[in-house]
Amino acid sequence: MNQNPQPIAVVNAGSATLKFSLLDGEETVLAALVDRLGVARANGSSAKIRENGRVTFEGPIPAGNHADALIWLFDWLARERPGLRPVAVGHRVVHGGDTLIAPVRITPEVIDCIDALSSLAPLHQPHNLAPIRWIAGRLPELPQVACFDTAFHATQSRIERMFALPGEYLERGIRRYGFHGLSYEYIASCLPEIDRNAAAGRTVACHLGNGASLCAMRNGRSVATTMSFTALDGIPMGTRSGAIDPGVLLHLLDQEGMSVAALSNLLYQRSGLLGLSGLSSDMRDLLESSSPDAAVAVEYFCYRIARELGSLTAALGGLDALVFTGGIGEHAAPVRARICELSDWLGIAIDPDANARGRTVLNRDDSRVRVLVVPTNEERMIARHVRQVLQI
Numbered sequence: 001m002n003q004n005p006q007p008i009a010v011v012n013a014g015s016a017t018l019k020f021s022l023l024d025g026e027e028t029v030l031a032a033l034v035d036r037l038g039v040a041r042a043n044g045s046s047a048k049i050r051e052n053g054r055v056t057f058e059g060p061i062p063a064g065n066h067a068d069a070l071i072w073l074f075d076w077l078a079r080e081r082p083g084l085r086p087v088a089v090g091h092r093v094v095h096g097g098d099t100l101i102a103p104v105r106i107t108p109e110v111i112d113c114i115d116a117l118s119s120l121a122p123l124h125q126p127h128n129l130a131p132i133r134w135i136a137g138r139l140p141e142l143p144q145v146a147c148f149d150t151a152f153h154a155t156q157s158r159i160e161r162m163f164a165l166p167g168e169y170l171e172r173g174i175r176r177y178g179f180h181g182l183s184y185e186y187i188a189s190c191l192p193e194i195d196r197n198a199a200a201g202r203t204v205a206c207h208l209g210n211g212a213s214l215c216a217m218r219n220g221r222s223v224a225t226t227m228s229f230t231a232l233d234g235i236p237m238g239t240r241s242g243a244i245d246p247g248v249l250l251h252l253l254d255q256e257g258m259s260v261a262a263l264s265n266l267l268y269q270r271s272g273l274l275g276l277s278g279l280s281s282d283m284r285d286l287l288e289s290s291s292p293d294a295a296v297a298v299e300y301f302c303y304r305i306a307r308e309l310g311s312l313t314a315a316l317g318g319l320d321a322l323v324f325t326g327g328i329g330e331h332a333a334p335v336r337a338r339i340c341e342l343s344d345w346l347g348i349a350i351d352p353d354a355n356a357r358g359r360t361v362l363n364r365d366d367s368r369v370r371v372l373v374v375p376t377n378e379e380r381m382i383a384r385h386v387r388q389v390l391q392i
């Protein structure tokens with residue numbers, strides 16, 4: 001790091017985690033992860049801080065929610081690293097709706113707009129807002145920038161964004177938006193250095209983490225994606241169902257008398273890999289398990305991804321490259337292998353050894369489609385946006 005750091009702080013608040021980074025240019029000088037937020041346990045949550053790759057703090061902290069965790073982190077920084085003062089803060093905000101389609105400096109009006117979209121991203125939006133509000137109240141002189149997961153998909157065609165509902169619904173903003181945009185934007189920014197044809201051509205990126213989606217890109221711009229109005233649609237995820245016949249929801253509400261809150265809990269928290277396996281939402285647990293239900297959950301996950309890959313290939317009119325990213329995409333070789341096996345009809349052929357070793361290039365020389373593993377870095381993308389918006 002240089003002698004006079006002017007770091008950008010980046011806050012990426014997930015459903016049960018808070019990721020916090022300090023970036024000096026493209027370099028991450030400090031990265032903190034606060035885990036198990038909102039999970040009832042005697043010791044509260046736990047934090048891990050890494051500086052230049054070395055763990056410098058690890059242990060329980062007295063934080064029950066995202067704002068508490070951020071307060072603890074700012075206190076820790078002021079006490080332990082007084083020389084590391086952020087000059088601005090960038091936030092990942094999951095939903096930008098129809099109006100927030102580019103990174104923006106946060107004002108009270110922007111906060112109101114983000115708040116109005118909370119019901120469309122209940123696992124994320126309230127957790128995105130809490131740290132923004134705390135910083136605005138306590139450190140009003142610190143500029144804050146919101147970067148939206150939805151913004152990258154603003155290039156999609158009108159047809160792609162529609163649901164087949166009466167036109168008035170589209171006018172009211174009931175349409176496909178898409179998420180994980182900061183991750184896809186970062187991947188698109190890396191591709192020219194890794195593979196010029198993939199960067200300029202027809203690429204499907206698979207962001208497979210706890211939340212998961214696929215995005216079809218042409219020349220680095222979003223053409224179609226699997227998530228839509230909310231981050232529930234598309235492929236199954238850690239605890240989310242992915243696409244489901246809306247008739248099932250009507251049935252549960254109408255015939256079985258399920259409450260809206262219980263249905264929301266089922267779809268967001270109790271489905272996906274967790275629901276199918278009855279064991280865990282974490283792919284590591286499922287791959288290690290000998291339970292038949294865990295195997296079914298993994299197979300279902302891979303099968304639905306392979307089906308969506310076919311659909312997105314149709315949206316692109318062909319496929320030049322497939323990119324894996326996110327916790328599962330970057331680390332779970334058996335999942336990548338199975339998705340590629342199910343997609344061999346597309347001309348995908350990978351080298352098992354390159355896959356097992358987690359190399360950047362997985363495809364064999366005779367594969368018609370390039371297959372790549374590119375680690376995502378939403379925080380780096382956010383820091384770039386902050387510098388651009390604030391011109392620093």
Ligand SMILES: Nc1ncnc2c1ncn2[C@@H]1O[C@H](COP(=O)(O)OP(=O)(O)O)[C@@H](O)[C@H]1O
Pocket residue numbers: 014017208209210211238281282283284287326327328331332
């Ligand atoms: N070594 C691994 N092998 C298989 N799956 C992994 C591995 N490491 C992480 N994962 C999966 O990645 C998920 C987290 O993905 P990540 O993209 O880091 O999280 P988030 O969606 O919270 O940003 C975990 O829940 C787990 O399913």
Ligand SMILES: CC(=O)OP(=O)(O)O
Pocket residue numbers: 014015094149179180209210211212231
């Ligand atoms: C939008 C979304 O699903 O995000 P995450 O993967 O962080 O849960």
Ligand SMILES: [Mg+2]
Pocket residue numbers: 209210211
């Ligand atoms: Mg994520």
